[in-house]
Amino acid sequence: MSDIDLPGVVWRKSRQSAANGNCVEVARLPEESVGVRDSKDPTGPVLVFSQAEWATFIGGVKGGEFNL
Template sequence: MLKTYNGMPAAELHGARWQKSRRSNSQGNCVEMAELPGGSVAMRNSRHPEGPALIYTRPEIEALILGAKDGDFDHLIGSN
């Protein structure tokens, strides 16, 4: 089994099924995520699919997603 680590090339995560948000725009400006064996989650920049992947634990991803749902990061997006 491949040892995963933060910053490893996303291309080395063979079999990862990358998913992007339905809110992604047509210019490809999005983050993609993939569940890995053992329950961790990888994240990569869709514009650089061969580039580095960040590897998170399930609790870390849960905190991120729930914080986003709660509006904790709303200040990071442009106001429309």
Template sequence: MSFDRSETHWFKSSYSGGSQDCVEVAFIEGDVVGVRDSKDRSGPALSFSSAAWDMFTLSARSGRFDRP
């Protein structure tokens, strides 16, 4: 799926603390969530359905991806 990133509002988590080593997220029209590397803003971006993004963020918050 492709989308026009020139008009998209990208943001980083407030937990990033101003670090440049982060991902940026955008909520895009049509129920799409974009994700890109903050160090390469003109590079590729991934896109997910909002349902898939919600499942990912819920899993991350629950600790499912934490290392033992």
């Protein structure tokens, strides 16, 4: 799925994103889903997650599950 398929979607990236442009952007999509894409390739592929999947991921991030 690309942003061409998603008219009117508002993409956001963190205010703490790296200045070098290595970021991801997130958007609320129709049908209660969340889209994630590479900010350097806005017409490229979009990963789509359900709200439950996204909430689980965010919980893992906040809980330190992905810390190295």
